[in-house]
Amino acid sequence: MLACRGLTKQYETDRGPVAAVRSVDLDIESGCYAAIVGRSGSGKSSLLGMIGGLSRPTGGRVLIGGTDIWALSEAGAAAFRNARIGFVFQFASLLPNLRALDNVALPARLAGTMSRRAILERALERLADVGLDSHAEAFPFELSSGEQRRVAIARALMNDPALLLGDEPTSDLDEQTEREIMALLRDISRSRGTTLVLVTHNLALAAQAQRIVHIADGVVVP
Amino acid sequence: MSAASSCRLVLALAVQNLGRRQSRTLLLVAAIAVASAVTFGGVVAMRSVVASMQIGLSRVGADLMVVNQAALTNLTDALLTVEPTDSTLPADALARADVAGIARLAAQRILRTDQSGLGGAGELVDLIGFDPATDFTILPWLSERLTGPMQPGDVILGAARNLPLGTQVVLFGQPFRVYGKLARTGSGTQERGVFLHMASLIGLGDDVQARTGAVPPMLEPANVTGFLVQLAPGVSELQLRFALLSNVAGIKVIVGGSLLTGIRQGLVALLGGLVLLVVALSASTAVMVMVLFSAIMAERRREMGLLKAIGARPGQIVAIAVAEAAFATAAGGALGVVLGLLLLRLFERALVHHLSEMGIPFLWLDGAGTAAIAALCVAGAALVGMAGAWFPAWRMGRRDTHDLLWKEG
Numbered sequence: 016m017l018a019c020r021g022l023t024k025q026y027e028t029d030r031g032p033v034a035a036v037r038s039v040d041l042d043i044e045s046g047c048y049a050a051i052v053g054r055s056g057s058g059k060s061s062l063l064g065m066i067g068g069l070s071r072p073t074g075g076r077v078l079i080g081g082t083d084i085w086a087l088s089e090a091g092a093a094a095f096r097n098a099r100i101g102f103v104f105q106f107a108s109l110l111p112n113l114r115a116l117d118n119v120a121l122p123a124r125l126a127g128t129m130s131r132r133a134i135l136e137r138a139l140e141r142l143a144d145v146g147l148d149s150h151a152e153a154f155p156f157e158l159s160s161g162e163q164r165r166v167a168i169a170r171a172l173m174n175d176p177a178l179l180l181g182d183e184p185t186s187d188l189d190e191q192t193e194r195e196i197m198a199l200l201r202d203i204s205r206s207r208g209t210t211l212v213l214v215t216h217n218l219a220l221a222a223q224a225q226r227i228v229h230i231a232d233g234v235v236v237p
Numbered sequence: 238m239s240a241a242s243s244c245r246l247v248l249a250l251a252v253q254n255l256g257r258r259q260s261r262t263l264l265l266v267a268a269i270a271v272a273s274a275v276t277f278g279g280v281v282a283m284r285s286v287v288a289s290m291q292i293g294l295s296r297v298g299a300d301l302m303v304v305n306q307a308a309l310t311n312l313t314d315a316l317l318t319v320e321p322t323d324s325t326l327p328a329d330a331l332a333r334a335d336v337a338g339i340a341r342l343a344a345q346r347i348l349r350t351d352q353s354g355l356g357g358a359g360e361l362v363d364l365i366g367f368d369p370a371t372d373f374t375i376l377p378w379l380s381e382r383l384t385g386p387m388q389p390g391d392v393i394l395g396a397a398r399n400l401p402l403g404t405q406v407v408l409f410g411q412p413f414r415v416y417g418k419l420a421r422t423g424s425g426t427q428e429r430g431v432f433l434h435m436a437s438l439i440g441l442g443d444d445v446q447a448r449t450g451a452v453p454p455m456l457e458p459a460n461v462t463g464f465l466v467q468l469a470p471g472v473s474e475l476q477l478r479f480a481l482l483s484n485v486a487g488i489k490v491i492v493g494g495s496l497l498t499g500i501r502q503g504l505v506a507l508l509g510g511l512v513l514l515v516v517a518l519s520a521s522t523a524v525m526v527m528v529l530f531s532a533i534m535a536e537r538r539r540e541m542g543l544l545k546a547i548g549a550r551p552g553q554i555v556a557i558a559v560a561e562a563a564f565a566t567a568a569g570g571a572l573g574v575v576l577g578l579l580l581l582r583l584f585e586r587a588l589v590h591h592l593s594e595m596g597i598p599f600l601w602l603d604g605a606g607t608a609a610i611a612a613l614c615v616a617g618a619a620l621v622g623m624a625g626a627w628f629p630a631w632r633m634g635r636r637d638t639h640d641l642l643w644k645e646g
């Protein structure tokens with residue numbers, strides 16, 4: 016499902032080049048829940064950014080379902096992200112001036128392939144999947160941060176992605192809410208067969224994953 | 238991807254963005270409105286002035302005036318009629334000399350009198366005799382007239398005389414019908430003048446003699462007060478002036494063209510200045526929009542990273558910002574047009590007064606022309622906004638999505 020080959024990221028900084036990710040080879044099977052763990056600065060975010068098509072590698076390839084995503088054109092990559100990848104961000108990632116329902120509908124509206132009504136129906140379904148269909152009309156500021164995160168998860172699932180990515184998606188939440196959100200992500204991955212790759216430094220939560228990938232100093236350690 | 242639906246989304250997001258910082262949006266709209274008001278007001282006023290001038294100048298057909306060398310003359314008044322003076326020239330003075338370079342020639346007789354019965358006691362009235370067949374300076378100024386050609390018993394009144402068309406006026410005991418009225422010319426002689434057929438003026442000779450005891454020289458059929466001359470194409474005023482002076486004795490040639498040239502050159506300079514002002518205004522407004530949108534983009538960088546992450550193309554990111562700017566600046570442009578109209582109202586009186594002092598009747602630009610300028614102002618404001626927003630948005634759209642999401646600054 017997901018394959019990285021010689022994946023490398025080097026940042027050019029004022030203090031010289033920084034090798035954040037160094038020739039990583041990684042394979043994750045379809046439907047798997049994988050946790051990427053490692054110390055701060057080990058290169059986890061850089062790796063996930065390249066996997067998700069957000070940050071261009073300085074070397075190597077990322078294959079998702081056989082597609083070399085960094086060989087796609089800019090527009091092709093945007094369409095690919097839209098259709099195949101869902102992101103759950105750590106920060107409050109909802110557009111503040113859109114209702115919860117419209118935030119969830121956004122990926123489908125960007126795709127522009129479905130009718131407006133079908134989009135809203137599906138968005139409502141996704142909100143129900145995260146237990147928030149009663150808050151469809153609410154604006155982000157009217158929701159708690161846990162609820163906002165759930166809406167963001169519903170949005171990530173909107174276009175039925177094959178791959179769901181999260182970079183420490185719960186680290187700003189309280190422990191109880193964090194556990195709930197992680198459980199929700201795990202359940203979704205299980206019930207939908209979505210491949211789930213999360214970066215976390217919470218080892219207790221990482222232990223629930225089927226696969227743990229340790230990163231240190233930009234390389235995968237066994 | 239369906240273009241229409243993604244376009245709707247872009248527009249919807251742009252409109253929603255406008256509502257997010259209402260005071261900032263309003264400030265942008267206000268700034269654009271001021272620029273648009275100045276542009277709209279300035280351009281409409283200038284176009285009106287130019288149109289008025291063109292009509293005014295095309296009516297002023299005379300390039301030279303020829304009078305007796307003893308006559309006193311006032312240059313600015315000398316464009317439509319010759320000066321009232323008792324010195325005369327022989328009626329055939331110019332025809333006899335047969336000077337080349339004359340396109341049109343119109344003789345005039347002017348009797349300045351306080352005995353005609355028109356006007357209050359002691360008020361001097363100019364009775365100007367002209368021949369409608371050769372005239373090229375008076376009839377073009379008619380602002381209203383009765384139907385049909387001017388008859389021998391008709392008079393035309395200067396703009397300052399308030400008698401309705403068709404009314405009877407009595408000059409030296411003879412009845413005349415008010416046939417027409419002149420537009421404002423700004424020249425006292427013409428404003429208060431009474432214009433009549435050459436033959437009718439000569440015909441008053443006996444009545445004038447009965448009241449004043451003498452027939453004034455310009456009422457003798459053999460005499461005229463002076464001539465108005467239009468140059469033939471390719472002939473310069475100087476050439477003709479020289480030819481006239483060397484061929485006809487006892488004359489004075491007055492050149493009016495330099496005055497008109499002066500006005501024309503002034504206008505061109507004014508127009509050039511206005512164009513420069515509009516260009517500078519647009520450029521500085523675009524820079525202002527650019528600064529504002531650089532800040533807006535920085536403020537929303539994470540949001541844009543997010544939109545890109547979920548599948549928005551860089552072009553759509555740019556489109557949202559550009560549409561947002563276009564809406565705000567077009568609204569500002571439209572508001573500016575309204576403000577501009579108010580400004581024009583405010584300055585209308587001063588403008589009209591100023592022009593009529595120069596002898597130009599002021600005519601507002603017609604509705605279609607004004608609407609076209611208004612539409613250009615709104616479109617121009619939108620374009621300025623789009624140009625200003627495009628660059629910061631384009632730079633932002635090209636950046637690494639991961640950087641937009643995570644990197645500060």
Ligand SMILES: Nc1ncnc2c1ncn2[C@@H]1O[C@H](COP(=O)(O)OP(=O)(O)O)[C@@H](O)[C@H]1O
Pocket residue numbers: 026027028033034035053054055056057058059060061062640644
């Ligand atoms: N945009 C960037 N520019 C320069 N250096 C960066 C950038 N992003 C990350 N780095 C550096 O790359 C290394 C890995 O960072 P990151 O991938 O964020 O690690 P992690 O997510 O595991 O904390 C760190 O040394 C970090 O300072």
Ligand SMILES: [Mg+2]
Pocket residue numbers: 059060061182
């Ligand atoms: Mg990180």
